[in-house]
Each structure stands twice: as structure tokens, then as C-alpha cells.
Amino acid sequence: MAVTEAPRIVTSRLGFEDAHTLGRYLATGGYEGLRKALAMTPEAVAAEVDAASLLGRGGAGFPAGRKWAMLRRSPVTYLVVNGDESEPATFKDHLLVERDPHQLVEGVLIAAYALQVTRAFIFLRGEFALGLERVQAALNEAYAHGAVGRDIFGSGFSVDVVVHPGAGAYICGEETALLESLEGKRGFPRIKPPYFPAAIGLYGAPTVVNNVETMSNLPWIVVHGGAAFAALGEGRSTGTRLFALAGHVNRPGVYELEMVKTTFADLIHAPVLGAGIRHGRQLKAFIPGGVSAPWFGPDQVDLPLGQDEVAQAGSMLGSGSIVVMDDRTCVVRAAWRITRFFSRESCGQCTPCREGSGWLERIMERIETGRGREDDLDLLLDACDNISPGVAWPPQQTTICVLGPSIPSSISSAISMFRDEFLVHIKEGGCPHG
């Protein structure tokens, strides 16, 4: 079955034009989760989130409850919400911040209470001009409503929330780079260990970093209980998730689907979802979870949209974005563009990432533009191997953050799936697709 009867957890209000206003939010059950949470102990709220088995929606899929439990006890702690959303073809948080900003704010307040943090920051990529305005407006309304600030709803709990604009740098999505950026510095990822900001985070204080969608699930979880969330989906992949579908489908867009119960084929072909490949063409390949993920071909299309299921098949669900390429796509050009992205966005701290991405980009460019050489494929794979030895999945880590080891994914996928097309480019001196 393509679409289950699962409730809409984070997209329930999107049918309303005024979903971003406090009036609509309150009329549709808004801030009831926060009121309920404030009547519970912080520990009890965290226990519900743990019971929900909510996996982080930012890309790594780490359970939110476990992350919260790791927050080192300290008189000063912070919550930082990751709304950098810059992974190519990922556009779900865009929808949440623009269309339902109060849901995000309520989620942030629930987390702030459960974690008893000193202050919360919502970091949004600077290119979200409207999103920044919507979240700030929602926050202003929430302050006036008594939902944020001093003595929230008379509970005695106080917290301030600050909206912080980024300024255009993909790497700031990596959580330690985000913290550096929030401290007013260049977005250089921090050396690990410490592996988690929960030990040493913003200004050195213990910090929980969670994604916008992760936060947006919290009001529903508190109102309906962690068990109700965990009853949806299968195995470790519980609840629903936003999938951003892009590329050569008839109906690209963001779809909220119950985890595991839907397959990639359903997502691409179901009439209410992707509605099939455009112009009656065939599927050539798809990227299952952001451009850091290895590609899949038509024979993997029946895999379910589940974190472990996709991981076992050799890729990742990652940021929940699926890019569909039809049979007329030039895969060399596609892989080149992805490589160029990494080469531009590498922060430059680590040699394999900084130099490797540049080499790969130049070789890919010359193949695509008809100046490829016979040994270029070996050269590409060798350079990939230098960035991440073995070019395995999950990739071997050689650098400060995982951007570097993600670079080979698209090139090695494209070569292993479509070696012939690379050879045609090289032998015929250019792209047969024009």
C-alpha cells in the first residue's frame, strides 16, 4: 500500500493558508502539548520522547531521547535547533519554518523544558528570509501569549528563545560548525572527540543540537504519548517522516509518510505522491537520502523508506530527500555537479577533503566536456580511495567531519552503475546527451 492511514503529525495544518498565525495554531490544538508538558516533570517529558524512539531528522538519525540523556549536568545548558537545511535536494524544513512556525516554537519550548536549558537558539539558514520572518513573528506572538519568556503559562519555568540567521555556508549544517558559527566565527567543524555537543557545546557548555523536523514532532508526541508515536512505523524507524521528492517526477514535493510502510516505488509512482516519471520515461537511478548518499538503481526501488532497511542496502535515508533521474539523464553531468558542490563547500581544514574534492571536480569536468582520458576512471576511483579508503559504505572516516568521506559516494555510484556512459564520454569526446 502506498499511503497508510497514519495521522499527519507535522503537516496537519498545511491545508490552511494562515497556518503560520497564532490564531490558526490555537484553533487547531496549538500549545496544548506545551501546557501538558509543563504539568509533567521534565523527566517524564523526556521519557515520552525516549519511548517514542524519535530518530533525529537532520541526517544522522540518532535517537533524540538518547541524545537528551547524554546532556551533561551543568548549571548552564543550551538547546540549539538546526535549521541550516542546505543538503542538496532537501527542502522539508523550509516547509516547516514557513508554514507552521508555531509548531516549531512549541517543540523547542517542550524540549527546553524537558532539558531545563538556560536558553534556546533557532539557527536558520540566511537564505530563508521569509522563514526567518515567520519564525520571529511566531515567537513574538508566543511571547505575548505567555508561551515563552518568564514564567511560561504560570508554571514557574522560564526560557528565552533567540532566532539566529546564518549567512550562507553549507558546512554550518554540521552541528559543531553550526556552534562555531553561532559563536560568531567561521563555520569550521570542531575536532572530535568530544563526539557530542551534549558534553561540550556552545561556549563550552553542554548543548543539545536537534533538527527543525525533530523539534516539530514534539507537540504531537507529548499530546498523544510516546507509545502512540512508536506504534507507527516499524522497528527503529517509528512515526512518520517528511520525504522531499525532487527530480523527474510528475509531482515533486514534500510528503509525510509513515516510516517503513511505504517503498521508494510507491513514493515515485503513487498518484497521490510522485505520480510517476515525467513524459512516460523510465527510471534510471535515484539518490535515496541527500547527495552524500550512494545512488540506487531501478532494482532497489522496492525498498521500504526505513532507516535500517536503506542502510542494509548500502546507502542511507539521510536527510529524507529523494532525487529521481529519468533514462535521459546524463549521470556524468549529475555526478560532476554534486562533486562541484562538495568542492565549493569544503571548509578547507582537512587535506583529503579540500584537495580531493578539487581533483575529482576537475577530472569529472574534463570527462563531461570531452577532454577525458582513458585512465581517468582509475584516477577518479584512486582519488576517492584517498579521501575515504576502501570507498565503502558507511565510509571510512579520515577527516574532521563526514563531509569529506561523503564526496566519493556519487562518483563511485555513477561509475559502478554506468561505467559504459563514462567510457562513451571519453571515447567520443563529449556528452552524448548534448
Add this chain to the structure above:
Amino acid sequence: MSEPTPVAAPRRSSGAGPAPTHLTGDILHRARQLLALYPEPRSALVPLCHLAQEQDGWLTPEAMVDIAGLVGVTPGEVLGTATFYDMLHTEPVGRYVVSVCTNIACLLDGAVELLEHAEDSLGIGVGGTTADGTITLEEAECLADCDRAPCVQVNHRYVVARTSEAFDQLVADLRAGARDGEIPPHGTLVRVRRTAGIEADPAAVAEERRLSAEARAARDAASGPEGGA
């Protein structure tokens, strides 16, 4: 103009540098309010750069000197930080920065052709500004609007201009000022101001400062200076 009471508990005092001379009036007032939102003044660096761009359209050397003084770093550190970020322009740009995404989803939907059309019709290359100072053209990485590919933003606001014709119409509208209400001049990023949670209860601030100092002392005692990370 009175200084706002900080919400956060600054650990390092700002204003180490000379008094601002370039940022003025409402922009300076808002800059001081922003500073008060963060436990460390330096955290306001990027937001202040956005504000400076709101005043001048780009990040001028004079503004960087003021920002340095306000957040307590050197002007060189402001420059060094700002150049890391694509949205902070240390050279003048047009009234409208038009960004065309050519990343994967947009590439699959004709973005490269659209960008070529933009270059030809505007008579400038990527990074260039039209002679009348109206439009600066940029090639963008993914702008998180991939279901409406190819994606175009003007001053970081989404517009729909998926074909050559639609692009030409957009440019004509921008030149005619037809979209001024929706799209403010380059530099103005967030038009909604923070209206609450700016002035904090002094007792709460004192308490937060005390806790913060305690935490730092405990951490420094446990792991050496600055957390050892």
C-alpha cells in the same frame, strides 16, 4: 538612547573598541539590542553584518570597524569571518541579488540553461552587476526549494522564474519597482523585529551570570582552561 537590559548574561563585555561612527540611528539601536541577546557578544557578529548590509547594501570596511568594536574583536577578524559566508558581501552589489540554483534537482530541470539565459540577457557573467547597479547575478547551491526547480531567489526571497520568459518578466518587474513591497533592497533580510524578550528581569540576569560563572569555574577546574576541546 538607553542600553537595553541584556536577556543573556554577557561573559565578556562588549564595547572594547571605539564608539561606532558608521552604523547610525535605528540600525545602531537594533545592533545594541542584538548584542544583548547573546551570552557572548561575538555571537552577534553575523547578525550585525546582516544589519550593516541593511544600512549600506553591502558590508563596508567602515561598518566592519564598528562591528569589531561592538563585539570586541579586531576589524580583521570581522573580515576574516565575513568572507567565509556567501551572503556577506565585502564588495558592493546591486539593489537586487538574483540567485539561480544549479544544484542537482535544478540541474535536472534546466537550471544551467536558465543561468546562461540570465547571463546573456543581463549582459553580465556570474558574480557581475549590471551597469545601472540594479542586478547582481549569482549561481547558487541548493536553496531548499527543489520542487519548484529551477529555483531562483531575489535578495534571498523565493520567486518563481522557471523559464526564460518568466525570468525576463522578473527582471522587468524588478527594474520597474513592481515588486518593491515584497522584495526589499539587498541587505534587508528580516523585516520582522523582535518585540519581546529583549528586556530581561535584572534578577534573572544576575542569577544566570552567577550560574554561568560557577559552571565555568567548575569546568576549568576539571579540564583545564577553555574546556580542553
